[in-house]
Amino acid sequence: MVIVGGGLLGIELAASLREINVESTVIQRTSRLMNRQLDPLGSQLLQEELADKGVDVYYNDEIERFLGTAAITGIKLKSGLTIHCTTVVIAIGTTPNIEIARESGLECKRGVVVNDYLQTNDPSVFAIGEIAEFKGSLYGITAAAEQQAEIVARYMNGDIAQFYQGSLLMNILKIHGTDLCSLGEVECPDDPAYEEVVFIDKAKRYYKKCIIHNDRLIGAILIGDKNEFLEYRSLIENCIELSEKRLQLLRSGKAAEPVIGKLVCSCNNVGEGNLLNKIQEGCKDHLQLCQLSGAGMGCGSCRPEVKAILEKTLELSPVENKEPRQISA
Numbered sequence: 506m507v508i509v510g511g512g513l514l515g516i517e518l519a520a521s522l523r524e525i526n527v528e529s530t531v532i533q534r535t536s537r538l539m540n541r542q543l544d545p546l547g548s549q550l551l552q553e554e555l556a557d558k559g560v561d562v563y564y565n566d567e568i569e570r571f572l573g574t575a576a577i578t579g580i581k582l583k584s585g586l587t588i589h590c591t592t593v594v595i596a597i598g599t600t601p602n603i604e605i606a607r608e609s610g611l612e613c614k615r616g617v618v619v620n621d622y623l624q625t626n627d628p629s630v631f632a633i634g635e636i637a638e639f640k641g642s643l644y645g646i647t648a649a650a651e652q653q654a655e656i657v658a659r660y661m662n663g664d665i666a667q668f669y670q671g672s673l674l675m676n677i678l679k680i681h682g683t684d685l686c687s688l689g690e691v692e693c694p695d696d697p698a699y700e701e702v703v704f705i706d707k708a709k710r711y712y713k714k715c716i717i718h719n720d721r722l723i724g725a726i727l728i729g730d731k732n733e734f735l736e737y738r739s740l741i742e743n744c745i746e747l748s749e750k751r752l753q754l755l756r757s758g759k760a761a762e763p764v765i766g767k768l769v770c771s772c773n774n775v776g777e778g779n780l781l782n783k784i785q786e787g788c789k790d791h792l793q794l795c796q797l798s799g800a801g802m803g804c805g806s807c808r809p810e811v812k813a814i815l816e817k818t819l820e821l822s823p824v825e826n827k828e829p830r831q832i833s834a
């Protein structure tokens with residue numbers, strides 16, 4: 506199978522196909538993978554990881570022609586190379602459908618332009634999620650859509666004190682056996698006010714890079730171990746001053762809690778058993794359960810499942826006076 510696009514989704518698909526022994530080839534227009542979410546070294550380590558899994562990647566190339574008549578038999582690339590295949594998946598990003606909004610007279614650029622309350626130029630019309638363009642940015646992640654929805658809900662209930670200030674861009678690559686994520690800024694600007702803290706073990710494909718501005722973490726890349734994702738997310742989102750904790754925060758390598766039972770959150774590797782343990786320890790609140798376990802704190806798509814597990818467990822057994830459950834992996 507040929508996958509066009511070496512972004513998050515293209516890479517996740519290519520690696521998943523290799524797991525079920527399907528040959529997969531990625532065609533990437535630029536000279537490196539995940540060029541929007543990683544720096545060059547991060548892309549190189551990811552390339553090595555994919556090569557180990559048997560994924561072929563062609564860089565600086567594009568499809569010129571599809572081959573075949575009744576069905577696809579291959580593709581011809583601009584470089585002249587021909588690749589035989591029976592399926593092509595295009596994973597080159599999404600573009601919001603703004604035609605209706607534009608025809609209705611709403612201000613549109615790449616998306617529907619919104620202000621700090623997610624209001625369009627018509628104050629009775631709001632836009633959130635994939636379609637909303639805030640200060641030139643289209644976020645394209647569920648966390649941003651949720652944060653925007655909260656601001657609109659508050660505004661409609663009369664709370665104008667809270668306003669949208671943009672969302673932290675974060676990406677977690679969901680490939681079995683590969684830990685990779687990035688948050689916020691991934692390249693250090695050429696400015697003495699910015700600092701870079703880097704740890705690297707090329708042979709083990711371990712790479713950790715933190716970008717600091719005015720003693721605050723503003724971005725990170727974690728490869729080989731993403732246990733610090735939640736902590737870094739909180740440091741960045743809450744603009745926490747690192748001060749004397751700087752070394753401890755940036756140099757600690759925490760041991761991951763093993764996944765217990767069925768995997769629920771593939772962003773932060775949390776199993777059903779990990780959630781049940783937290784509930785048995787006394788956690789009864791959905792958001793608190795997410796924060797304590799890490800489930801639902803990445804892309805957020807497993808939050809309904811976390812909620813269902815919490816509700817079912819609380820319904821079946823009131824948690825008071827119970828010892829933590831032992832569940833085997």
Ligand SMILES: Cc1cc2nc3c(=O)[nH]c(=O)nc-3n(C[C@H](O)[C@H](O)[C@H](O)COP(=O)(O)OP(=O)(O)OC[C@H]3O[C@@H](n4cnc5c(N)ncnc54)[C@H](O)[C@@H]3O)c2cc1C
Binds near residue numbers: 650
């Ligand atoms: C394959 C894939 C994987 C992703 N993985 C992640 C991830 O791991 N982490 C992450 O944070 N984000 C991820 N995203 C992005 C995430 O899904 C989006 O940011 C999120 O869905 C945005 O929500 P939304 O409601 O704005 O848009 P959508 O979820 O796209 O929903 C828009 C809905 O509106 C409907 N619609 C469109 N036009 C009209 C119309 N004229 N009238 C009525 N209905 C209409 C559409 O049919 C659709 O149902 C992924 C996206 C894709 C495609």
